[in-house]
Amino acid sequence: MHITTSDLGLVARVSNLSKSYGHGRGQVDALRDVSIGIRRGQFTAIMGPSGSGKSTLMHIMAGLDSATSGQVWLGDTDITGLGDKELTLLRRRRVGFVFQSFNLVPTLDIAGNIALPFELDGRKPSTTERAWIDQLVDTLGLTERLRHRPHELSGGQQQRVAIARALAARPDLVFADEPTGNLDSRTGREVLSLLAAAATEYGQSIAMVTHDPIAASHADRILVLADGQVVADRGRSTAEEISALMLSMERAA
Template sequence: MTSTSTPSLLPGTSRTLAASVRGLSKTYGDGDTAVHALRSVDLDLAPGRFTAVMGPSGSGKSTLMHCMAGLDRPTEGSVTIAGVDLTTLDDDRLTHFRRDHLGFVFQAFNLLPMLTARQNILLPFELTGRRMEDGTAERIEQVIDVLGLRDRLDHRPGELSGGQQQRVAIARALAADADVVFADEPTGNLDSTASAEVLAFLRRSVAEFGHTVVMVTHEMDAAAYADDVVVLADGGIREHLVAPSRARVAQALEGGAR
């Protein structure tokens, strides 16, 4: 593939964005001990794409995802998803927004051990008492088939392999048809075979269901599944690459010239 670098700020765009951040900064501590995890980041993400966020340890990639996902409050700036500025919401409204509009896939799976795979997948609906809209049940069944979980639905997490548990976590994140699905190092606890399976399923969720996936990773093999790669360094965006080659991503991570 050819590599194209695009500006992370797209002024005047008429395209509906899956997520947009402006002037996003996050500082921990005060004075001489302050740590500037993010420094006035601007970023636009288009819908229906798989974006990998990469960078060295301490670059701010996990902080960026946590702020975009409403799991952490930025010090300055805005995060807009589904037309809503998350920084304007109080804690209760932010919790409800995350529940209704965002999906999460974490490295530790975060499945409830006493529930079956199916019960874990449907947990967001059970917790909120939400009724499934027309077509939702059919779509969830399709997700289950795409993820190859049909014969594991009655098994509890302890009876599943690591890759199967992560697929259940992905199905749960996709079940509610979230505007954006965030994945934080989703293959960090998996072997190479299970990692490839999970990444392929995230790829299929974008291609077949039109989901928007934002994945934090430090693995080049994982980033190869993405449409776009955002490279961070020192709390800022070094480059935003569209359909880059592996060599181009490596070059960006090293800070090399184009």
């Protein structure tokens, strides 16, 4: 019997995943035989020290980088051997991204930035999708800002726009890469609460790469990488518990 990613209650998974850069004595193993799944409708934090492989794992799961060996699934699609064109379409339609640097288009107003996934896909939002976007805009407090350009907004407001854009097309999975890195602590907490609410209230699957224990404490699940391998997989934890775990890992290294 063939067990699919969906049967396992996962939105994405990797099996025996390895990634190496360079050759011979200069070879660097960024990931070493990693098998892990991201659960559907859950907010997952991926943590680890610099060079642990957490960003590499995210890039491969999102179809932005390729594996040296192993397999990668998004939903029940094996994306391991897909070409650039198929990967571009897959990312456009099934993956959302929130970056540390916001990555908004400066020449577009806020409404245009939020609608960008649909523009890139060459279509207009359906009636249902339009209602969802309106709900997002209202929830994120952007109703009065739709005709503004990104430079007219604060960092926190720009990140809210990035979240709205990432959620607009209801992707299978949203990847958030250090989403609070450029925000002050209060605004960062607000953004993290919004991401957590997207998982809890809307069933959105989110995988967030972070080095910040406070950010990770908002997640339902915490995966910790070290030296290219998963060394811890735990449920919701306090910032203090996560800090203690990271400290113990550093001492053991």
